[in-house]
Amino acid sequence: MAADTSAKIIDGKSVAKKIRDEITAEISRMKDAIGVVPGLVVILVGDRKDSATYVRNKKKACESVGINSYEVCLPEDSSEQEVLEYIASFNDDPAVHGILVQLPLPLYHMNEQTILNAVCIGKDVDGFHPLNIGRLAMRGRDPFFVPCTPKGCIELLHRYGVKIKGKRAVVIGRSNIVGMPATLLLQREDATISIVHSRTKNPEEITRQADIIISAVGQANMVRGSWIRPGAFVIDVGINPVEDAKCARGYRLVGDVCYEEACKIASAITPVPGEWVR
């Protein structure tokens, strides 16, 4: 695919491998120096197949770098109180350094806010606690943890040597898990930010002013080539299924950004989800 495009394809997989190697070395040093091995607990409630896959992948990722991982799988009909008791015990457990509650929870009988707020902020590795978000927003404060997807976006910018300070950045989407924290992170790096969302009247005009585009909106191919300033650095977080009879599954995955058009204009762009194999 790369042959007929002008944009560099951002190779997230290779960056991820490099980061995992760095973490492996760091954990090994930490174990030698102070005898501590980081521990992550993942709490899964119910038996959603996609959630089980995510949890399995997290476990694998932990194993590959030397993090101890613990899994708590609770039945769908567990009470909110039971989940809260597990969280309280992990909050107090010195062998546990991070607690992830896999979302979505079975919401008809438990309150997501109540449960997420129960994780002590020093172990809130998801970074979704409002206290962590508040610290992320404030100058002179630092969050304990930063939500992983926007942190990954900024990491790609850093690893590709993109200067952020003073650059125009547009974040498309303002979700609590990607768009909003991505904005706060870019702000901390002194980008000049505009936020495009569903109520924005002229998203194309605003997006075209950006040196850096992060899209996390969940709309297949919404960002067309004409939205992109020549030479922009484009990170597409969207993973959207579109019908495609030619695919065995009956659908294929595309991003928020129309890749075929964008790759002729951007200086660098993340690949179509699942298509980039080294």
Add this chain to the structure above:
Amino acid sequence: MAADTSAKIIDGKSVAKKIRDEITAEISRMKDAIGVVPGLVVILVGDRKDSATYVRNKKKACESVGINSYEVCLPEDSSEQEVLEYIASFNDDPAVHGILVQLPLPLYHMNEQTILNAVCIGKDVDGFHPLNIGRLAMRGRDPFFVPCTPKGCIELLHRYGVKIKGKRAVVIGRSNIVGMPATLLLQREDATISIVHSRTKNPEEITRQADIIISAVGQANMVRGSWIRPGAFVIDVGINPVEDAKCARGYRLVGDVCYEEACKIASAITPVPGEWVR
């Protein structure tokens, strides 16, 4: 002054009076209905004259609407522990509904973060606690309190019937107390926001795209007429002294926005600080 300008002058004093009247009525109703009178504590450490003036004005404002106000004046050399003990006692006092710690604190021997974080968030009427800021940033969450200056800016937009949803808004400045929370508030109202700050390379170009401008940067007359889109609604939070031999004090106050130029282009603008007398 209004005669030779095209912009409407935003009359914050009259809006403030109307709000005070509404609050007076609400407090009276509350007293009758549930027998509760709101109580505000202001904690002042040291003897800065400007701080004493601010505290006196808050006391007066409370009295004028029927809020019970309590003042704690501590000597400059009070320990951090003493201040924390006062805060703890007010956190537990059911007659106290709001706690304001007057800033700046004498910082050489106490930590501002430690002290502000000690105020329980349900009584953090300043809205500066990171948990309140986090809740302000997150969709689906609500802060207990919102910082007063940005809240006042949004209130002016509402009271002047300015539609915010879908409008382009530029916030100039990104301080924890005005710029950043103003951005989060405008975001909650579905404006499309750009944030201009000291590292922004083309502030004039970006500002000129805005239907709504909120400036809180502390730079005298920085925003020139050419920065303003014809018809924009301009709220200037800046209060900056500039030397002026013609004034008895040797200086006069100006905003961040060059009023003489802006008033010919904006549809509405806040007056030069201190100059607007009905």
